[in-house]
Amino acid sequence: MTPVDAIKSAYRNYITFSGRAARSEYWWFALFNVVVATVIGLVEGGGSGHMGGGGMMYSYNAGIIGTLWSLGNLLPGLALAVRRLHDKDRSGWWLLIGLIPLVGWIILIYWYVTRGTEGPNRFGPDPLTSAGPAYS
Numbered sequence: 001m002t003p004v005d006a007i008k009s010a011y012r013n014y015i016t017f018s019g020r021a022a023r024s025e026y027w028w029f030a031l032f033n034v035v036v037a038t039v040i041g042l043v044e045g046g047g048s049g050h051m052g053g054g055g056m057m058y059s060y061n062a063g064i065i066g067t068l069w070s071l072g073n074l075l076p077g078l079a080l081a082v083r084r085l086h087d088k089d090r091s092g093w094w095l096l097i098g099l100i101p102l103v104g105w106i107i108l109i110y111w112y113v114t115r116g117t118e119g120p121n122r123f124g125p126d127p128l129t130s131a132g133p134a135y136s
Helices: 003-012 023-044 064-087 092-099 103-113
Strands: 047-052 055-060
Touching: 003 023, 003 064, 023 064, 023 103, 064 092, 064 103, 092 103
Parallel strands: none
Antiparallel strands: 047 055
16 A cells, blocks of 8 residues: 555545554554654644753643644544554454553554454455455
């Protein structure tokens, strides 16, 4: 899947919590969001760093554009994350494991970077072998 196709697919299926999403779709969309959020942050000048006292602190106060971008991408990101878990033959409820600091995040990242189940599973056909996404 090309980067443009991945981004289009994520937005086209922004409320589709069924089906499966390939790794490429998930990671291209994630990269796109990081790049755009970084540019917005630089334009808004909302970040401030501070070193001293034996530590380093950074805070980000999002402006209106950053806030709107985050809110606008919340639902597409959640739907894509659920479809990515479906590709691993896991329920979308496993996203809640991310509420466990560090350990939950590591587990989710591991699931996101590993290949999904080959062939069809209970959530649909393999997005890598099918002619197109089953959720389009």
